[in-house]
Amino acid sequence: MKPATFTIDGIEVKAQQGANLLWAALDNGFYIPNLCAMREAAPPFASCRLCFVEIEGRTAPITACTETVSDGMAVHLNTPKAQRLRNRAFELLLSHHHLDCRNCAKNRSCELQNIASRLGLKLKLKRLRRIPRELSIDSSHPLFTYNPNKCVLCAKCVMVCHDQGTGILDFAFRGIDTAVTTLAGAPLAEAACNSCLACVAVCPVGALVAKPSVSLEEAKAAVAHLI
Ligand code: FES
Known part of the structure; x- marks a missing residue:
């Protein structure tokens, strides 16, 4: 260039x-x-x-x-x-x-x-x-929690989840009901999540947050090349 x-x-x-x-x-x-x-x-x-x-x-x-x-x-x-x-x-x-x-x-x-x-x-x-929005909070995963009511639909988690080769997160529904979710809304613990924490590291708000046992530094290290 x-x-x-x-x-x-x-x-x-x-x-x-x-x-x-x-x-x-x-x-x-x-x-x-x-x-x-x-x-x-x-x-x-x-x-x-x-x-x-x-x-x-x-x-x-x-x-x-x-x-x-x-x-x-x-x-x-x-x-x-x-x-x-x-x-x-x-x-x-x-x-x-x-x-x-x-x-x-x-x-x-x-x-x-x-x-x-x-x-x-x-x-x-x-x-x-x-x-x-009054959607259910998903706390099923041992490492992080997903609160869709705080999600701003920025798509960062969807993109990094695809980049990591997992691709379990995507958009569902339309218009005002649009939400980031797993396939058929399965709990995260039952989806094929590889626990890379990339989604937690890129979430700009409090929608995807690590549980207290996990440091955000660990999450950030997982995707340092992406952010
Ligand atoms: S539309 Fe440009 S940063 Fe979101």
């Missing part, structure tokens, strides 16, 4: 021509909120819709994770349109998320908390009605 010079918020940045814009921005110290992006995932899943930016010459904001760098492009991160789109996407994610930070194993390491704090947003919804 050839080198490209472009600007982000008026500051000159260098990256490889054709590199992914989200990673190029993050690697150069510019923050763009993101939940579903994984460096190894091609094409990007682009489900969270948090990474909107504006590019001069384009008619509408675009998700940075699906855009590539080109020489001379001018990217703007915090235009009113981009902010409005990502704030709306964040609210929609929260409207489904079981918010119980105080009792959540991911409290203070949750990506939703991080994004809210970086963007100056609140986790408690004011405009949208919360649509709580």
Whole structure:
């Protein structure tokens, strides 16, 4: 790939021509909120819709994770349109998320908390009605627990589960009922899980969490090459 010079918020940045814009921005110290992006995932899943930016010459904001760098492009991160789109996407994610930070194993390491704090947003919804899910929590696996009510459908666990060659996690149902689950909703202990803990390591929220006997470091070590 050839080198490209472009600007982000008026500051000159260098990256490889054709590199992914989200990673190029993050690697150069510019923050763009993101939940579903994984460096190894091609094409990007682009489900969270948090990474909107504006590019001069384009008619509408675009998700940075699906855009590539080109020489001379001018990217703007915090235009009113981009902010409005990502704030709306964040609210929609929260409207489904079981918010119980105080009792959540991911409290203070949750990506939703991080994004809210970086963007100056609140986790408690004011405009949208919360649509709580009341799905069963799966604690059957000896090493981790899955709480689908906290899942933000980012697909990271589905992707790493496939990458690990297991592929027991996938999406089921449609629309508002979409959920990550095992085949036919079998308990994790009865699915062919190889206990790699890759899903736990990549979950950005408290949906997939290691049981107290397992350290997150062990989980992260299992997928250090993916995140
Ligand atoms: S990071 Fe781009 S849509 Fe999720």
